[in-house]
Amino acid sequence: MSTFVLLTITGLGLGAMYFLIASGLSLIYGLMGVLNFAHGFFLTVGAYGTWWMELHLTGIGSIWLRYMIGAAFGIALGALVAGVVELVLIRPLYQRHIEQVLVTVGLAIAGTALVQAIWGADQRAFVTPPWLNETTDVLGAKVPNDRWLEIATAAVVFVLLQLFLRRTRYGLIIRAGVENRSMVQALGIDVRKAFTLVFAIGGVAAALAGALSNVYFGSVTPERGTSLLIFAFIVVVIGGLGSLGGSAVASVVVGLSQQYANYYGSTGMGEIVVILLLGVVLLVRPRGLAGAVAT
Amino acid sequence: MSRRTWEIVLPASLVVLLAFVPKISADIPRLFNGPLNSPGTLQLLALCLLFGGVALTYDLLFGYTGLLSFGHAFYFAVGVYFTAIALTKWHWGFGPSLLFVAALGLVLPTLIGAVSLRVGGIAFAMVTLAVAQVGAVLVIKNPRGWTGGEEAFGTDYAALPDAFVGVLNTKNLYWLALVYAVAVFLIVRWAVESSPGRIWQAIRENEQRVEVLGLHPHRYKLMAFVLSSFLATAGGVVYLLLQTGPTPHVTSADFTLTLLIMVVLGGAGTKWGAMLGGVLYTYLNNRLGAVGDSSTVQGLPEVLRVPLSEPLFLLGTLFILIVFFAPGGITGLATRGRRPTSMRQLESSLRAERAEVTAPVQTTEEGA
Numbered sequence: 001m002s003t004f005v006l007l008t009i010t011g012l013g014l015g016a017m018y019f020l021i022a023s024g025l026s027l028i029y030g031l032m033g034v035l036n037f038a039h040g041f042f043l044t045v046g047a048y049g050t051w052w053m054e055l056h057l058t059g060i061g062s063i064w065l066r067y068m069i070g071a072a073f074g075i076a077l078g079a080l081v082a083g084v085v086e087l088v089l090i091r092p093l094y095q096r097h098i099e100q101v102l103v104t105v106g107l108a109i110a111g112t113a114l115v116q117a118i119w120g121a122d123q124r125a126f127v128t129p130p131w132l133n134e135t136t137d138v139l140g141a142k143v144p145n146d147r148w149l150e151i152a153t154a155a156v157v158f159v160l161l162q163l164f165l166r167r168t169r170y171g172l173i174i175r176a177g178v179e180n181r182s183m184v185q186a187l188g189i190d191v192r193k194a195f196t197l198v199f200a201i202g203g204v205a206a207a208l209a210g211a212l213s214n215v216y217f218g219s220v221t222p223e224r225g226t227s228l229l230i231f232a233f234i235v236v237v238i239g240g241l242g243s244l245g246g247s248a249v250a251s252v253v254v255g256l257s258q259q260y261a262n263y264y265g266s267t268g269m270g271e272i273v274v275i276l277l278l279g280v281v282l283l284v285r286p287r288g289l290a291g292a293v294a295t
Numbered sequence: 296m297s298r299r300t301w302e303i304v305l306p307a308s309l310v311v312l313l314a315f316v317p318k319i320s321a322d323i324p325r326l327f328n329g330p331l332n333s334p335g336t337l338q339l340l341a342l343c344l345l346f347g348g349v350a351l352t353y354d355l356l357f358g359y360t361g362l363l364s365f366g367h368a369f370y371f372a373v374g375v376y377f378t379a380i381a382l383t384k385w386h387w388g389f390g391p392s393l394l395f396v397a398a399l400g401l402v403l404p405t406l407i408g409a410v411s412l413r414v415g416g417i418a419f420a421m422v423t424l425a426v427a428q429v430g431a432v433l434v435i436k437n438p439r440g441w442t443g444g445e446e447a448f449g450t451d452y453a454a455l456p457d458a459f460v461g462v463l464n465t466k467n468l469y470w471l472a473l474v475y476a477v478a479v480f481l482i483v484r485w486a487v488e489s490s491p492g493r494i495w496q497a498i499r500e501n502e503q504r505v506e507v508l509g510l511h512p513h514r515y516k517l518m519a520f521v522l523s524s525f526l527a528t529a530g531g532v533v534y535l536l537l538q539t540g541p542t543p544h545v546t547s548a549d550f551t552l553t554l555l556i557m558v559v560l561g562g563a564g565t566k567w568g569a570m571l572g573g574v575l576y577t578y579l580n581n582r583l584g585a586v587g588d589s590s591t592v593q594g595l596p597e598v599l600r601v602p603l604s605e606p607l608f609l610l611g612t613l614f615i616l617i618v619f620f621a622p623g624g625i626t627g628l629a630t631r632g633r634r635p636t637s638m639r640q641l642e643s644s645l646r647a648e649r650a651e652v653t654a655p656v657q658t659t660e661e662g663a
Binding site for chain 1: 301327363410412413417418420421424425426429432433435436548549554556559601602605606607608609610611612614616618619622653
């Protein structure tokens with residue numbers, strides 16, 4: 001029983017990170033039709049921004065404060081990079097989806113290589129606030145505390161995004177744009193402003209996932225963005241491209257099945273189960289669980 | 296001589312020239328480390344030719360049929376890994392191993408393609424990515440100790456024909472890579488000019504229209520998928536012979552992205568372009584490291600030196616620039632000179648047509 005609880009909470013923690021990456025990917029695809037391969041790079045920017053800031057804040061004694069400021073810096077950097085990428089690289093190729101995807105592929109490769117050139121290919125240790133490394137007893141299971149941070153953050157982001165999409169004017173434009181972009185434009189609304197906004201929001205969420213992944217794995221490496229991105233893609237497709245709720249459900253499903261299969265099956269089984277799940281969903285319901293947008 | 300004759304004479308003389316490279320001891324400073332016929336240079340040239348061919352197999356899918364696959368690495372890796380496993384772990388002979396891999400190279404893409412081609416566009420890209428990820432995970436998982444996990448393993452040299460073993464025989468491997476590249480080129484040329492090949496290009500342009508004409512796109516897409524995957528598997532076998540053993544890198548999604556970059560770099564939907572892209576990318580990826588270590592770059596301030604020492608940073612940036620400023624790739628740049636006139640003619644004739652079509656509509660509107 002205690003193992004099961006531990007696996008469940010760890011799976012939810014992993015799912016939380018998937019959700020943070022997938023939410024941005026899903027919104028970007030839903031609104032703009034761009035499969036953003038550079039999203040993993042936004043995560044890397046957030047992770048290295050957090051790490052770098054924390055390392056250089058030697059004047060501050062409290063490790064919690066250093067982590068928080070570091071994360072805030074990383075997130076701001078992620079939003080900035082994502083916004084600039086949209087303005088400079090994606091916007092000029094408006095409506096040319098294949099070219100846009102190719103540019104994000106190039107950016108992902110060049111960006112990861114740049115980080116690797118500056119800080120090396122090996123992983124760097126990350127200093128975590130000590131409480132996050134301790135464990136809490138839940139029904140006899142010793143659960144590492146950082147899992148709570150990941151789950152809580154993802155839940156807050158989910159609620160905030162929903163509020164933003166349902167209660168604000170920009171949210172309305174984005175939702176309408178996902179449904180029918182040309183109609184929104186025909187009504188005289190400049191959807192392109194929403195594009196930059198959606199990229200920046202995606203950058204914030206991905207950078208947040210980066211800051212959290214530093215704690216989850218206890219280190220930073222240039223490759224992590226790419227490896228998490230593949231699972232985020234799977235989450236987005238299972239959940240239904242463009243649907244935030246679908247992504248949330250799918251990230252929980254993917255995170256949990258990965259943990260259970262890896263423990264009760266054998267190592268590596270989790271990844272295979274998730275991939276098979278993707279295959280089945282695509283063949284049975286090509287539009288994903290939520291089925292909001294045609295692929 | 297007519298254009299058609301030139302189209303045969305020029306490539307043929309290029310192949311003959313390339314075939315004589317192992318006999319030329321000339322030193323080309325800066326471009327290569329050591330004379331042309333030194334094993335190091337031949338090894339690099341063989342890799343370039345091999346990836347020229349492999350890039351063309353990807354172009355058959357992406358450029359000619361319009362199928363964006365993120366799992367092409369899987370079929371290449373089947374050739375690399377199963378040849379190595381059959382030779383080293385199962386102790387089969389070279390011939391039976393090749394037959395086995397050839398059979399796999401036909402059966403796997405037929406089964407996987409039949410299922411995954413039921414969906415199109417981004418969904419197809421994702422299914423192919425998923426299949427390739429299964430392969431990548433299995434290789435790392437090391438079932439029964441066959442794949443060797445992240446460390447992989449070295450091929451058993453005793454099982455290979457003597458002609459392909461040893462530094463002195465690098466020239467044979469070079470010729471093998473040349474034969475592979477030429478074979479892929481001829482097969483792809485024959486295939487895209489055959490009648491199914493025309494349907495592949497029609498599917499790329501407008502799949503619905505092909506369906507309306509009473510043809511089954513699924514069948515033709517599957518043909519392209521199996522042919523392209525089989526040729527990639529063959530490329531994997533050549534790659535294994537060129538290397539000391541398999542590496543997990545060939546199973547990764549990054550590897551497929553590399554192929555995509557090669558094709559776009561050279562020019563998607565063109566045979567020479569895709570090959571040139573593969574050759575150029577492989578060459579730059581191997582040689583740009585040397586540029587980074589050179590004294591000119593080492594003398595630069597850190598802001599410039601650090602990015603310049605990373606080949607993938609330069610290649611990624613070059614790729615973005617190509618997508619922006621030369622959408623047709625390198626071959627597109629070369630033919631750009633004569634395109635504007637025909638494009639302008641096309642545009643003006645379109646405009647004339649549109650004026651004819653819209654004119655009566657406008658009058659009726661005014662009347663109403």
